[in-house]
Amino acid sequence: MGLERAGISHDSADPEGGSFVRDAAGVLTGMMVEMPAFSKVTRLLPQTVEDDRRRALRAGIKAYNQAGITTVRDPGLGAAEFRSYQAVLPQERSLRASLMWPLDLGATPDDEKPGLTVWRRSAASVISGWTSGA
Numbered sequence: 001m002g003l004e005r006a007g008i009s010h011d012s013a014d015p016e017g018g019s020f021v022r023d024a025a026g027v028l029t030g031m032m033v034e035m036p037a038f039s040k041v042t043r044l045l046p047q048t049v050e051d052d053r054r055r056a057l058r059a060g061i062k063a064y065n066q067a068g069i070t071t072v073r074d075p076g077l078g079a080a081e082f083r084s085y086q087a088v089l090p091q092e093r094s095l096r097a098s099l100m101w102p103l104d105l106g107a108t109p110d111d112e113k114p115g116l117t118v119w120r121r122s123a124a125s126v127i128s129g130w131t132s133g134a
Contacts, residue, residue: 003028006040015040053084061088061095075100 003009003020010028014020018037021029032038064072077085077099085099 002041002044003030005044008040048080050080050084050087053081054088057084057088058092061092065094070094071096071098073098073100076102078102 008020008028010022010026012020015036018032018034020037021031021033023029032041064070072095074081074085074097082099082101085097089095089097
């Protein structure tokens, strides 16, 4: 149903840079590969708010810790997600997270500067919070 709402059918061509996974008979499985494929569906999702992201992070940390996991890597985060981690990690010291800003390999260094500036500010704030005990 979600694929139909996004306008994806068995006749849909794979988007450039992504794909809709099909089984051996050519039937869509519902799996998608890479952002060009996801974007047709994600544009239909409601926007999350900061409180939702923080609540989800805390629940995820609790679940990871219950499974004995103390370190995670979270790739492709935007500024909003970095801010959520900034707020939660200093309070939830039972998880170490390696956060990664998405980089477009086809972009020029000038294209990436605005995103990297936000990342630097976010990273500096998180590190400052950890070292000060905040």
